[in-house]
Amino acid sequence: MKIDAEKFNYIARTVFAPVYPVLAHQIFERTGLTEGVCLDMGSGGGCLGLAIARNSGFKVYLLDESADMCEIATGNIEHLLMKGRVVALCGPMHAIPLENSSIDLVVSRGSIYYWENMAQVLREIWRVLAPGGHVCIGGGFGSEEIMNEIILKMKVIDPDWQPMYHGFDDALFLDAIAAAKISGAEIIKDESGTWVTFQKPLQQLSEG
Ligand SMILES: C[S@@+](CC[C@H](N)C(=O)[O-])C[C@H]1O[C@@H](n2cnc3c(N)ncnc32)[C@H](O)[C@@H]1O
Numbered sequence: 001m002k003i004d005a006e007k008f009n010y011i012a013r014t015v016f017a018p019v020y021p022v023l024a025h026q027i028f029e030r031t032g033l034t035e036g037v038c039l040d041m042g043s044g045g046g047c048l049g050l051a052i053a054r055n056s057g058f059k060v061y062l063l064d065e066s067a068d069m070c071e072i073a074t075g076n077i078e079h080l081l082m083k084g085r086v087v088a089l090c091g092p093m094h095a096i097p098l099e100n101s102s103i104d105l106v107v108s109r110g111s112i113y114y115w116e117n118m119a120q121v122l123r124e125i126w127r128v129l130a131p132g133g134h135v136c137i138g139g140g141f142g143s144e145e146i147m148n149e150i151i152l153k154m155k156v157i158d159p160d161w162q163p164m165y166h167g168f169d170d171a172l173f174l175d176a177i178a179a180a181k182i183s184g185a186e187i188i189k190d191e192s193g194t195w196v197t198f199q200k201p202l203q204q205l206s207e208g
Contacts, residue, residue, distance in 0.1 A: 005068035009045040009076070015153045020051035022142030026192050027107060028056060031134035031199075036104030039063060039128065041093050041121075041137070042111025046073035046086065049107070053086045058105065060085065065092045094120045096128050103128045108137040112196075118173065122180035129200045139168065140193010147191075168194045 028034050035057035040049030043062035053060040062073045070090035077086045091097050094117055106125050115121050125135055141147035147163060154161040170187055173196060177185045185198040 003044075003066065003069070005045075005066060005072050008069075009072045011154075011157070012045050012047045013076075015150055015157075016047070016141075018146050019141050019150070020047045021055060022146065023048060023109060023140070023192070024051040024055050026142065027052070027105070027136050030136060030195075030197060031105060033105050033134060034058070036130075037061070037102060038105040038107060039096070039098065039103045041096075041106060041108040041125070042114070043073060043088075043108075044069050044110075045076050046088065047076070048109045050076060050080055050082060050086055052105075052107065053082055054080070060087070061098065061103075062086060062088045063091060063093065063096065064088075065090070094124060096124045098128045100127055101130045104130050104133045106133070106135045106137070110139045112137055112139060112168070112173075118176035119179035122176055122182055126180060126182060126200065131200055132202045133200050135198050136195055138188075138193055138195035140195065142192055144191045 036059075038049065038052055038058040038060045040046065040052070040060060040062050043049050043064050046062040049060040049062045052058050064070055064073065067090055070088050073088040077083055077088060089097055093115065106129060129135065141150055141163070151161070151163065173187070174185075177196075177198075182198055185196055188195045188197060
């Protein structure tokens with residue numbers, strides 16, 4: 001995918017700014033986690049990961065395949081004085097540059113629509129997830145009120161703009177979940193958006 005990284009970052013840090021702290025708190029509530037190691041996949045300029053780090057005890061890795069986005073994320077980390085607590089990694093999600101079982105919380109917002117080879121990405125998430133770790137991936141604005149404000153503002157910038165999460169394909173996602181042999185996934189559709197959550201069991205049942 002090709003995104004104008006500067007323009008995207010400007011819009012994320014202005015028009016979309018109210019979304020990220022609200023989503024961060026919803027994720028803490030859903031998972032019951034407020035510390036550990038978090039990975040924000042397809043992080044763009046890192047607004048969600050940064051909101052998570054600023055409102056919790058998490059150390060956060062931001063992962064994006066776009067070198068331009070990684071540079072912008074590094075700038076945002078420095079601007080918010082979060083160097084050390086938040087680390088930008090440049091790379092594709094189908095080969096996450098992190099150790100097995102090293103991540104307590106995987107989040108991803110607004111990126112799932114672009115995932116090619118979704119089953120492989122999900123296998124990678126499972127690989128890096130620690131036992132008991134949680135995953136919250138999907139898209140949305142946190143609340144209907146925030147979404148409606150954003151639509152009004154975005155229509156001024158681009159009259160054809162539409163919120164994208166309405167395009168989430170449940171069947172495609174559930175097929176990929178099954179192919180990756182992940183159980184217990186739940187698709188949540190509420191005013192926060194469309195989110196898929198699952199948790200790695202504390203103990204894996206041995207096969208056979
Ligand atoms: C629409 S942006 C969302 C950015 C951010 N999560 C947010 O909500 O502000 C999607 C991002 O996903 C990244 N992305 C898409 N596919 C990817 C992949 N396979 N591996 C790594 N990053 C990917 C893109 O480079 C882009 O920065």
